Amino acid sequence: MEKLNYAFFVDFDGTIATIDVCEALVLAFSREGWQELNEKWERKELSTLECARKTFKLFKSGNPEDFLSILDEVAIDPYFRDFATYCRERGYPLTILSDGYDCCIYQLLQREGLKLPYYANKLLFxxxxxxxxxxxxxxxxxxxxxxxxxxxxxKKQNQKTVYIGDGYSDFCPAQKADVVFAKTKLYKHCQKVGKQAILFKNFRDILLDFEKLSGEGIK
Ligand SMILES: [Mg+2]
Ligand SMILES: [Zn+2]
Known part of the structure; x- marks a missing residue:
């Protein structure tokens, strides 16, 4: 029997990064008013593009150095590196899909010495x-x-998709993925719509549960 192949798609903010980097930037630099914009975005009354442009108007600083200094404080999931190694060793593609900003992801992956493909919005200064x-x-x-x-x-034809995420921008892809690992808002959403999802706290949980599910057993 041909071995099943998996392709992993992973959210960044709040999933790989332990906090939402966009939220950290807003908390550090935005004047009042961003909460309302964010709620509208969550209710799908504003697109990501509109929400970001309106929010940037409230920013007190648009200085790249200020932004990067916030990133120094951002941690990544302590088991994400093991998870990335696991995927690489087995030839499972691991792709980051983020509705956040490319420069933040670039900076954090660079700091952690991780080389992974990512798709994100472009932040311009x-x-x-x-x-x-x-x-x-x-x-x-x-x-x-x-x-x-x-x-x-x-995704290739012979691959099962595994989606890992936590928030609003993960609702659509999770709905269509073959296997879903979810926490917080995404987990609640999956329960609400009856989509099967495996609850996780960190990437160690995902590794252990995925090994069981893919029949590899725990070594
Ligand atoms: Mg997220
Ligand atoms: Zn879409």
Whole structure:
């Protein structure tokens, strides 16, 4: 029997990074008013692009150095490295799909010495802050990075998709993935819509549960 192949798609903020980097930037630099914008985004009344542009208008600093200094404080899941190694050794592609910003992901992966493909929005310091959304979709005008679209484009025919995430931007791709690992808002959402999802706290949980599920057993 041919061995099953898996392709992993992983959210960044709150999943690989232990906090939401976009939220940390907003907390550090935005004047009042961003909460309302964020709630509208969560209710899908604003697209990622519109929400980001309106939020940037509230920012007190648009200085790249200030932004990068916030990233120094951001930790990544303590078991993510083991998880990435596990995927590499078995030839399972691992792709980061983020509705956050490319420079934040680049900076953190660089710091951690991790080389992984990622798809995210582009943050521009022009010097006014702005966002570009090169991975938005024709069929969906809400996402900056349309994770569902990318997942369906990137997955090969013989691969089962495994989606790992925590938040609103993960709802669509999780719905279509073969296996879902979820926490917080995404987990609640999956329960609500009747999509099977495995609850996780960190990437060690995912490794152990995935090994059971894929029939490899725990070594
Ligand atoms: Mg997230
Ligand atoms: Zn979308």
């Amino acid at each position: 022009t010097p006014q802050l702005d966002i570009e959304t090169p991975y938005s979709s024709q069929s969906c005008d809400l996402c900056g990075v349309c994770k569902l679209d990318l997942m369906e484009q990137l």
